[in-house]
Amino acid sequence: MANLTDIPDLEEEPGGPPKESFRLLLLGALGVVCGDIGTSPIYAFREALHAGVGHDALEREDIFGVISLIFWALMLVVTIKYIIFVLRADNNGEGGILSLMALVHEHVRKRKKWALALGVVGSSLFFGDSVIMPAMSVLSAIEGLEIVAPDLEAFIVPATVGVLLLLFSMQRFGTTRMSVVFGPVMLVWFLALGILGAWHIFDDMSILAALQPWYGASYVIYNPSIAFVVIGAVFLAVTGAEALYADLGHFGRNPIIAAWLVIAFPCLVLNYFGQGAFILTNGEAMANPFYQMVPEWALVPMIILATLATVIASQAVITGAFSMARQAVQLNILPRLEILHTSATTPGQIYVPRVNFILAALVLLLVIGFGRSSRLASAYGIAVAGNMLVTTLLLFIVMLRIWKWNIIIAFALTLAFSIVDLLFFSANLLKIREGAWVSIGLAALMGILVWTWLRGSRNLFRKTRKNEVALDLIVEKLLADEPPLIPGTAIFLTGDPERVPTALMHSLKHYKVLHEHNVILTVRTASRPRVRNKDRARVSQINKRFMLVTLRFGFMEQPNIPRALGLCRQLGWKFDMMTTSFFVSRRSIKSSPKSDMPHWQRKLFFTMAGSAMDATQYFQIPTDRVIEIGTQVVV
Structure with a gap:
């Protein structure tokens, strides 16, 4: 039997971004990748001011210090760390914490469990961010209503709930049509931010002095009692930076870099400095400087534009959660979830009903429970800071193992990035009582689910393996003493190709017959996002009755066994679906009093x-x- 590596790539599925014009990719990156960080001016500067000086005394040095901290946070964390370094750590064109974990896991010989653990922690923190970000951003945008008319304050929460309900209910229809307007809307949003900020910089051009890092450093040095709290609020300005890496596979490195450096970064800087200059001349505008510096005639259009921008940013996070869930399922760190494709032409357009329902329920609970974006701001940030710290640690391994950098250079860069990440992470820890416990709780819950699934799956594999017989022994025995044969092909799915599939043993036991052709089929998930058709399958002939087939799919792909097996026809294997039967074991798991898992964890795993x-x-x-054959396994 020929090896399937000889199959030509008739339906190539390469990784990386689609082959579209650079301008379209740039516009798409602006709409999806920069959406989260692009809505931060609505609340980041406001929260940093309130954290440092409250609503009372206000000094010029405070404003200069906060603006300087925001600017250098954007420069160090986003521009230098993510744009220059992290975006280079792609896994065959794909990015994201799980993609990075898979890349590291493939290139380390020892301590693979540590790479897996870091990936689990990072993905759990991303889930916490996916819950808090939509609630925070949409709520902060709609709060502009109270600037238009204070009497509308009572409608802020109901309006936010309505917008979010509409957003989550539309997920099942996909985002193909909506994504066409994402880029243009966000382009208008960023231009509005830049123009509004540039206009108000002329209120007091001395604010440009905050470009000097000394102002940020001196603010921290001379205000040690409040500096840590302010740094935690300043971090809100860089939340969303992880999206630059997470969506690398959708748009490619160069369009993301261009979208950030040419449009997003300059417009954000102009807006923050414009807010600072506006506060210098209008100290009473501290309650909500972003909306208060908007001209009265443009306030309602700005609120509408801000709401659209926050909805788009939320959509990007929700889509990211769907993508992360699919990766987690493929990497077997979560159980198989129902994944629906919403586009016939774009493989990445998926909808995960269970994840969507959980996200919607948690987001609405946060909006109703906290009521104000200022209260919710305390819960936002720590999950992103933790995710960034995990990314830095995994990046260090990439520098050493894959890029082959000098250990001194790699360590120096990692140390610098880690100091910044730890500073932001520890600053956000101070907000645990005010709401940061929500992020930690959500991440911990996600981590417990993953840990339980990994532990339970490992125990299940061990128990199953003990009851199974070596495949070589059974194959030799069946060849020597062949049972009655029936025409056709039987394909037995198994996770361990060295052992006899349970379905095969039960079939022989109950039916006492054997098919003319028998295939032991194993499906593997590669550490790459996508697997080319020429690498899709491996086939080895054991004897005239049995063959081994291994199918490989990337962690960004949806497995399709019939389509993958269809490639075998080109090599002479007369695979005919109409004469083929698939035998699948359906396990019924029972609890064992001698299990090393506590009772609550066993119950959770069974669920x-x-x-x-x-x-x-x-x-x-x-x-x-x-044909499904039931078995019982005691765990």
Whole structure:
């Protein structure tokens, strides 16, 4: 039997961004990648001022210090760390914390568990960010209503709930049509930010002195009692930086760099400095400087534009959560979830109903529970800071193992990035009582789910392996003493190709017959985002009755077994779906009093396993060709 590596790439699925014009990719990157960080001016400067001076005394040095800290945070964290370094750590064109974890996991020989642990922690923190960001951004945008008319304050929360309900209810239809307007809307938004900020810089041009790092440093040195709190609020200006890396595969490195350096970064800087100059001449505008510096005639249009921008930013985070869930399922750190494709032409357009429902419920609870973006700001930030710290640690391994950098240079850069990350992370820890416990709680909950699934799956594999027989022994025995044969092909799905699949053993036991052709099929997830068709399968012939087939899919792909097996026809394997039966084991898991898992964790694992998507549907096997055989496993 020939090896499937000889198959030509008839349906190539390369990684990286789609082949579109650079301008379209830049516009798309602006709409999706820069959406989160692009809405930060609505609340970041306001919260930093309130953290430092409250609503009372206000000194010029305070404003200069806060603006300088915001500018250098954007410069160090986003421009230098993410744009120059992190974006280079792509996994065959894909980015994101799980993609980075898979890349590191592939290139380290020892301590693979540490790479997995860091990936789990980072993805758990990203989930916390995915919950808080939509609530925070949409709520802060709609709060502009109270500037228009104070009597509208009572409608802020209901209006926010309505917008979010509409947003989550539209996820099942996909974002293909909506994404066409994402880029243009965000371009208008950034231009509005830049023009508004540039106009108000002329209120007091001395604010430009805050470009000097000394103002930020002196603010921290001379205000040690409040500096840490202010730094935690300043971090709100860089939340969303992780999206630059997470969406690398959708747009590519160069369009993201151009979108940030040419449009997003300059407009954000202009707006922050404009807010600073406005406060210098209008100290009473500290309550909500972003909206208070908008001319009265443009206030309502600005609120509408800000709401659209925050909805787009929230959409990007929700889509990122869907993508992360799919990666987690493919990497087997979460049970199989129902994943629906919402576009026939764009593989990345997916909808995960269960994740969407959980996100919607948690986001609405936060909006109703906190009520104001100022209160919710305390909960926002720590998850992003933790994610950034994990990214730095994984990046260090990439520098050493993949880029082959000198250890001194790699360590020096990692130390510098880690100091900044730890500073922001520890500053946000001070806000635990005010709301940061929400982020930590959500991340911890996600971490417990992943840990439980990994631990339970490992125990299940061990128990199953003990009851299974070596494949070589059974194959030799069946060849020597062949049972009655029936025509056709039987494909037995298994996670361990060295052992006899449970479905095969039960089939022989109950039916006492053997198919003319038997395939032991194993599906593997590669550490790459996508696998080319020429690398999709490996086939080895054991004897005239049995063969081994291993199918490989990337962690960004949806497995399709029939389509992958269809490639085998080109090598002479007369694979015919109409004469093929798939045998799948359906496990019934029972609890064992001798388990090393505590009772609560066993119950949680059983619940997760019971809610997992059916293997037949997940692997897209025709249901009329599947035979399920039930087994019991005690864990």
